[in-house]
Amino acid sequence: MSNQDMFVGRQPMSGVTLTDEVLESLIRMQVDVDPGDLSALLDLVALGITVNAWRNSPVEDWHAEGRLSDGDMMRLNSHTTQAIRRRLAGWAIEFNVSSASSSSLAAVDVESVRALSALLIRWLVRPDRKLPTGMTLGDLPRSKAEMEACKEHVSLQLDLLVRSAETQGVRFGLLSVAAQSLMFCSSWWLHPTWADRVERFVSMLDCPTDPFWGEGGNRLKKLGAEPASVQDRSGLRSSLLTAPWELDATTAKWVTNAGIGAV
Known part of the structure; x- marks a missing residue:
């Protein structure tokens, strides 16, 4: 299981302090995507949340142990990305993020990110959640402890997004997740390539x-x-x-x- 976490705060990276502008530049350097486009940014955010909260969790351990094939993982990861993207779209509507520009995120209250985090945690860790492989999430872990470890991981990763939004703003928090998705999801569905x-x-x-x-x-x-x-x-x-x-x-x-x- 990867220990890669979502960015939190404005950590220095190779002597550069992370800001909204630096993160935007990082995104533009890697793909032909305008992070100022809200829809394009939310695509990347969905990927980033999926890789951190879902794929790099005990789910990847279960994959490594042979409980899930590579084909299973492609289906699970793409389905999770799609479901999270739909929820991000609903979140944007609920909290009146109606502009096509991601600059509108600067006016979004951090409470909305807490609501988003709680929504995604509930959905991601529901034991009866039907997976595209035909099983439920609850069918994957072999013990209560494994299920609890999965829940703890999901909660930690979404809490990190909330902390980032609290300390540096909602747009920075989402940009940081988007930038990470480009590093770790280059071969995934919904990636710009x-x-x-x-x-x-x-x-x-x-x-x-x-x-x-x-x-x-x-x-x-x-x-x-x-x-x-x-x-x-x-x-x-x-x-x-x-x-x-x-x-x-x-x-x-x-x-x-x-x-x-x-x-």
Whole structure:
């Protein structure tokens, strides 16, 4: 399990003090995204919350132990990102963040972030929460202690977001989470480069001589027969772009084994 936490406060980084402007520059340096665009920023925030509060939790330990496959993780992570993004949109509406510019976040009260944190914690740790793999969250841990550890991790990470908003402002807190997502979620659905990754991956499937597959296309050959849903290139492209959590287990496993995350 990663011990990487959300940014809190204005920590120095290589001699640079983190500010809203520095974080915006960090985001622009990594991807062609304008952090001044509220919708684009909330996409990145959803990724950052997912990686810190969900993926880098005991869930990743369970994955490492073999309880979840790489395909399972792709479905779980993308589904969680999508659900958190929807909740961020609802939060913005509830607290009258109606401007298309993220500068409007500067006027948002920290109490709204506390409300957001509480909402996300409740949803993330519900034992009866249905996962796209068909099981519930409560089916994953093998003991009450494991479930409690997961709850503690989620609460800690969302509390860090609240602390950051309390000390340096709501916009800074969300920018810091967004900047982190670019470092740790570059191969994830909703990342700004995901669409290009999918196009490249799907096109390679029909090109066994592509260098990605190694000498003689050995890597592609070792994958074995393509599932029917992979053979349907148009359908695969659409599913990967819009809702990878809806892929069946066999397809998700094949796609991750093929190395979509390494494209």
